[in-house]
Amino acid sequence: MQTLNDINFNNKKALIRVDFNVPLNKELKVTDATRIEAAKATIIKVLEDGGSAILMSHLGRPKGVEDQFSLRHIVEKITEIIGVQVKFVEDCIGEKAEKAAAELQPGEVLLLENLRFYSEEKNGDKNFAKQLSKLGDVYVNDAFGTAHRAHASTAVIAAFFQKDKCFGYLLAKEIESINKVLNNSQKPVTAILGGAKVSSKIGVIENILDKVDHIIIGGGMTFTFVKALGGNIGNSLVEDDKLELALAIIGKAKEKNVKIHLPVDAIIADDFKNDANKKEVDTDAIPDGWMGLDTGSKTAEKFAKVIAESKTILWNGPLGVFEMESFSKGTIALGNAIAAATAKGAFSLVGGGDSVAAVKQFGFADKVSYVSTGGGAMLEMLEGKTLPGIEAILK
Ligand code: AMP
Numbered sequence: 001m002q003t004l005n006d007i008n009f010n011n012k013k014a015l016i017r018v019d020f021n022v023p024l025n026k027e028l029k030v031t032d033a034t035r036i037e038a039a040k041a042t043i044i045k046v047l048e049d050g051g052s053a054i055l056m057s058h059l060g061r062p063k064g065v066e067d068q069f070s071l072r073h074i075v076e077k078i079t080e081i082i083g084v085q086v087k088f089v090e091d092c093i094g095e096k097a098e099k100a101a102a103e104l105q106p107g108e109v110l111l112l113e114n115l116r117f118y119s120e121e122k123n124g125d126k127n128f129a130k131q132l133s134k135l136g137d138v139y140v141n142d143a144f145g146t147a148h149r150a151h152a153s154t155a156v157i158a159a160f161f162q163k164d165k166c167f168g169y170l171l172a173k174e175i176e177s178i179n180k181v182l183n184n185s186q187k188p189v190t191a192i193l194g195g196a197k198v199s200s201k202i203g204v205i206e207n208i209l210d211k212v213d214h215i216i217i218g219g220g221m222t223f224t225f226v227k228a229l230g231g232n233i234g235n236s237l238v239e240d241d242k243l244e245l246a247l248a249i250i251g252k253a254k255e256k257n258v259k260i261h262l263p264v265d266a267i268i269a270d271d272f273k274n275d276a277n278k279k280e281v282d283t284d285a286i287p288d289g290w291m292g293l294d295t296g297s298k299t300a301e302k303f304a305k306v307i308a309e310s311k312t313i314l315w316n317g318p319l320g321v322f323e324m325e326s327f328s329k330g331t332i333a334l335g336n337a338i339a340a341a342t343a344k345g346a347f348s349l350v351g352g353g354d355s356v357a358a359v360k361q362f363g364f365a366d367k368v369s370y371v372s373t374g375g376g377a378m379l380e381m382l383e384g385k386t387l388p389g390i391e392a393i394l395k
Contacts, residue, residue: 001394004042004166007138009051011106015136016042016168017153019145019373020057020074028068030077035145038373042142042168043082043109052104054136056092056153058116058146065117075111084109092118093131101135121152128152133160142168144374147389148381158392165393170373175390177349177370178381182211186311186347192303192334194219195317195354198242203383204316205249209256214306216261218295218319218330222283225250225262231284234268236292261306265296267320267327274324294320295330304337311345313338315368316352316379322361331358339367351378 018039023031030036039055046053055078062069072088079086084107089100092112104110112135115121120128129152133139139161141147146154158165167175181189189212193201198221205215217225220237227233228246253260266283268290269276280296281287295303307313315338319330335358342348350359351372359365372378380387 002163002166003172004045004140004169007164007166009046009049009138012049012051012137013054013101013104013135014046014051014138014140015054015056015132016046016140017143017146017157018055018057018168019143020055020071020078021059021145022074022077024068024073028073030074033077033081035373036074036078036081038170039142039168040082042140042170045169046140047084047107047109050106052106053109054101054104054112055086055109056112056115056132057143058121058153059114060116062114062116064119069114069116071111071114078109078111082109086111089113093128097135115151115153122149124150124152124156126152126156129156130160133157137164139165140168141165141389141393142170143389144171144174144372144377146377147171147374147387148377148385150388155388155392158395167390167393171390173370174372174374174378177372178378180347181312181314181349182208182382185211188213188310189312189314190214190216190306190310191314191316192216192218192307192319193221193317194319194331195352196220196237198224198239198246201317201379202242202245202249204379206252207382207384208314209249209252209258212258212314214259214261214310215253216303216306218263218303218334219317221317222263222266222295223292226283229284232286233284233292234286234288234290236266236268236286261303263295263299263319263330264302265298266292267294267296267329269293269326272321274326276326278326293324294327295333300330300333300337303334307334307337307341308344310341311347313341313346313348314382315348315350315355316382318354318358322354322358328362332362335359335362335364335367339364342368351375
């Protein structure tokens with residue numbers, strides 16, 4: 001398979017699928033440009049080779065053409081980040097788009113209008129993909145955030161470029177990082193799974209049982225495991241229909257010699273509020289009327305020991321309701337432990353929407369080895385699935 005570096009883009013038009021689905025405020029200004037920054041290296045490589053870049057992306061979930069979802073609103077931000085005045089065309093296929101693409105000169109960048117203004121994008125329509133493919137000479141997929149979707153611009157389009165296709169630097173790095181954890185890992189490998197529910201992480205847990213030495217469980221998920229083991233969890237979040245599943249996971253882990261670490265204590269509250277009354281108790285002794293919203297101090301120490309001995313670390317999901325200051329300490333302690341292990345040479349990968357938000361909020365982003373840009377896409381890779389956007393390039 002050829003990489004981006006194998007291709008010389010001199011006088012070529014690169015049609016690049018990026019994930020510029022960035023948050024906008026009420027004034028329609030970009031509030032977090034991480035995703036644009038993340039695609040910069042790929043765009044610059046094409047321009048420095050003497051090629052031109054045609055960028056295509058979706059933004060939000062428009063129902064047909066809706067101005068608030070126009071990519072026009074982000075032209076200024078992209079221009080500022082890549083340092084080249086970005087041209088914009090108010091369609092992504094058809095005469096206007098084809099004319100703008102044809103007129104593009106080496107060193108120039110063109111942004112197409114929101115792909116999702118056409119329902120054909122999400123439907124993976126072949127003809128729509130063919131129309132898009134006419135715009136460029138080489139197809140580059142650098143959109144990890146949508147790689148798990150079989151959409152026209154993320155997967156179907158690749159068939160119209162026999163050999164002239166590759167991953168952008170970002171997508172290649174995402175694949176490499178996940179492979180480092182799942183397939184080429186240095187042992188011991190520890191996966192930390194937090195967040196709200198067992199049900200959304202079950203596929204990941206089942207797949208990684210064959211790949212890791214330790215699984216640390218945290219967040220709301222904890223209480224389904226604790227209840228299944230006979231503990232009192234008061235009013236904590238629980239999935240009663242997953243109790244047997246929790247026991248089955250514990251059994252399977254034993255068989256495979258994977259150690260499951262559950263929190264031993266919790267910060268409990270009498271209300272789901274930052275200023276609720278709080279106490280620290282053992283995880284299996286939560287009184288009625290109280291709920292566990294964070295991990296306690298004994299847990300922080302216990303988890304830190306496991307992490308300090310790990311050579312490969314995967315973190316998905318916060319350990320508590322970190323959005324509220326009162327219940328953020330467990331997640332912060334975990335971040336500190338991962339940062340310390342990373343400084344000593346461990347490889348650490350953080351992914352999944354909420355853990356990325358936590359890592360950024362508490363200043364750990366530069367202290368871990370890699371922060372993934374894709375939530376759903378990363379979870380599906382961890383579940384062992386082949387992502388359509390990745391498969392389409394490899395074919
Ligand atoms: P997820 O999207 O599954 O990773 O879940 C992230 C969400 O889980 C965050 O919004 C947290 O506030 C929430 N969460 C973490 N711990 C708990 C808990 N003990 N009880 C309820 N929600 C929690």
